[in-house]
Amino acid sequence: MAAVEHLYFHIPFCPKLCPYCSFYVEVGSANKTTRFLDALLREVELATTTHDVQPRTIYFGGGTPSALSEAQLEYLLGGLRNRLDLSQLEEWDFEANPATVRAPKARLLHSLGVTRLSLGVQSWDDALLQTLGRVHSAAQAEETFHVLREAGFGNLNIDLMFAVPGQSVAQWEATLSKTIALQPEHVSSYCLTYEEDTDYFRRLTGGEFRQDDDRDVAFFETTMQVLPAAGWAQYEISNYARAGRESRHNQAYWRGADYLGFGPSAFSTRGLHRWQNIPDTAEYSRRILETGTAGSFEEHLTPAQRRGETLAFAMRTSQGVAAGELTPWQDEMREFQELGLLAEQDGRFRLTQRGKLMADSVAEAFV
Template identity: 60%
Template sequence: MLAKGENPNAALQSERADGEEVRHLYVHIPFCPKVCPYCSFYKETSDRNKTQAFLDAVLRELDGQQTMLPPLRPKTIFFGGGTPSALSTPQLEYLLGGLRERLDLGALEEWTLEMNPATVSLEKARALRALGVNRISMGVQSWEPQLLAVLGRVHSAEQARRSYEILREAGFENVNLDLIFGVPTQTPEMWRRSLETTVAMRPEHISAYNLTYEEDTEFFRRFVSGELRQDEDADAALFEMTADTLAAAGYEPYEISNFARPGRECAHNLAYWQGADYLGLGPSAFSTVGECRWANVRDTAAYNARIHAGETAVDFREDVPPTMRRAESIAFGLRTNRGVAARELAAWPEKVAEFGELGLLRVMAGERVILTRKGRLLADTVAAAFI
């Protein structure tokens, strides 16, 4: 924990005097139209009384970071949440416009913004496109009305379809749709239908997440009480179905939960997984620059108050020495289809051989180690053996 007012980044000024740029920016928008019972991302229901103070706080935080950090010249920007599209069009114009004024966007390649289908309008989508956002990630979760109800979603399947059409109409040519499998009461047939419906819409990218029961969620409490159950074998079969259906439709499985048409991988997430530096703004946002990692307070009111009082919003920091960053990049790398360089695992020849015999990984041309499909199901266990 930091002392009040202490800035964790002061040391970076000297450590990173080489002027190396930070190329990836994350902005956390903590508002949602309604809180979903399975979700543990930091969020709260939209609150008009906090929003303007929040928008100003983000811009002020960015100003502060720009004086402390190496130059920020983003190649990717990701607005996540929560639900960034829960902000109104004028609020988005204020925030994104403020960002544009403060940043050199000459190197920007990808600007993603997460949307909930209930918060999409043509006016908003056009405004975002005009502001430079060129990738949308929309949480559909399922096309089955019954499962949308189980998930407590605020939108219908029809509304999600209409929102997708609006995004296309507004000129978005790079769209991701999020889906969830392993949902209570979901049958394999329902999942097959959701995959086929999604594929027929031809998004550039599909994220297919296995439902996880996260602490501090309503689903977790119902899981602990025995009301909701997880069937790992059934989930593994749904994962297989996902990989087969999406591969047949031309989507490359470039990470365990992420599938993209050629060249449409999410550059921002790839940068994380490859161990790049990134700056995060907003409540709960993490940053990693050089050998320093820090996170902002998970409380919007506290975040606003601290930033507007001229204090740091950071309430956690840790050192991430090169050995730790290397271990993390092995764990993340194994989740991707590029795998990791064989030399990175040279210290564990027996483990590599053992996992190879078990059919969990392959060594490609002696140079790269990648997980097989079976290995992807056990990615965390395999990664743990190397770190």
């Protein structure tokens, strides 16, 4: 089996729980301990004895990796540098909440080898940030963006969310303009999803919030018009980048590459085997340190399932899928073409502008 080239680390700590978020996170510092960092490092050590690991991308997500203190980051990232061969590393991503990074931490991350910072701005409108329950203001997010630049980061992503309750398309346009003015290398623009088991979902089902497909389409269309016109190409439904600044880590997922995930709730996929760590930080640490494994779920995919999944992801990207790979789905492809959702060009199928608005329905055909 080829070496695993893509590693994900789940750092579950957040300053506050955002009411729309369904990632596995915990608030407070009870488990933000050296014991947890030791568990992560131990899990990596064990993985390198089981798998051939030669990282080309590393992604620190969460949660909020930037919630770790400088001493903890030095311990963890320094510890990884000692345990992994990073000679082939092309990208080291790190997610940050604007409230949790000041100049010393930014400089430290840069010096430890992080190459790409992803800043969770969500909106440049203070009223909407309040609606989203964010712990930072727009001004604080802007200051953090400049702090990251000054620390030497030449590859920055800004995360934004649209279709937020109370948000108008004009507000969204203003947020896009402000983002463009800052000239990040990459923008991730997500349509708010009402995830089950979140406060937002309860408020939706309780009638306080309302979903409006037509309004969502207006936000999507505005984004797809404004960002590409300003020089950020839409290379995946929710992701826009300057030429050559696409996220290599995410592109690897969308290509169907194998990856190893470390930390509570993290998934790994190796060939047809997929497993997930237990989504409980204290239990994760205990089990890794005492038994060496912390799996809570595993499945064995069929080759057809794995291929279908990969094609569903690939179809969301601007590269689309080679026609030859779609032979088992010929009838569906013809139907999507007739509906104007897919177009064939140069032997590849890609979503049309209309298809991008219905990407999930197209992807469903494969899974």
